[in-house]
Amino acid sequence: MSPAPNERDLIRAAMDRILGGTPERCNGALTIVAxxxxxxxxxxxxxxxxxDLKKEFYDNVRARGDTPDSERRLRKQVRRLKELRAVDAVEIADLKADVEALVGALHQATTENQLLRQQLTERTAVLRPLPSQRQPEVSRPESRRPDTKFER
Structure with a gap:
């Protein structure tokens, strides 16, 4: 009875089959999974x-001039991520410009609001509606007419 092959022998035989283009159990991809x-x-x-066998397998793949499938997938993913990063950089620059514009608008509105509040508190004259905004006066009996400080 012959001894059972050890793991290393099984891996080396599988490596020879895959690199030789005659896989028996897998799709022949140049990956560790296959x-x-x-x-x-x-x-x-x-x-x-x-x-060491994994490194040897990838070294053999590279020596043949092939790129391992895992490396191809990773390179493709790196390319895609670089493109996304470039798009994100443009979007971030746009958002920063928007933030600066909004901060400027907020500052201007705050300053105008403070000035208007200051003018309102400094006024000594009584505010009266403009003639074009006046409502027609309704006649009221003198006893029901409210006593206000605005009347002169």
């Missing part, structure tokens, strides 16, 4: 126990 599936071992066997 290699683990092809070898029939858990993925953490490559990511934790046999990191």
């Amino acid at each position: 290699l683990a599936l092809e070898a029939g071992v858990p993925r953490n066997a490559l990511t934790q126990r046999h990191t």
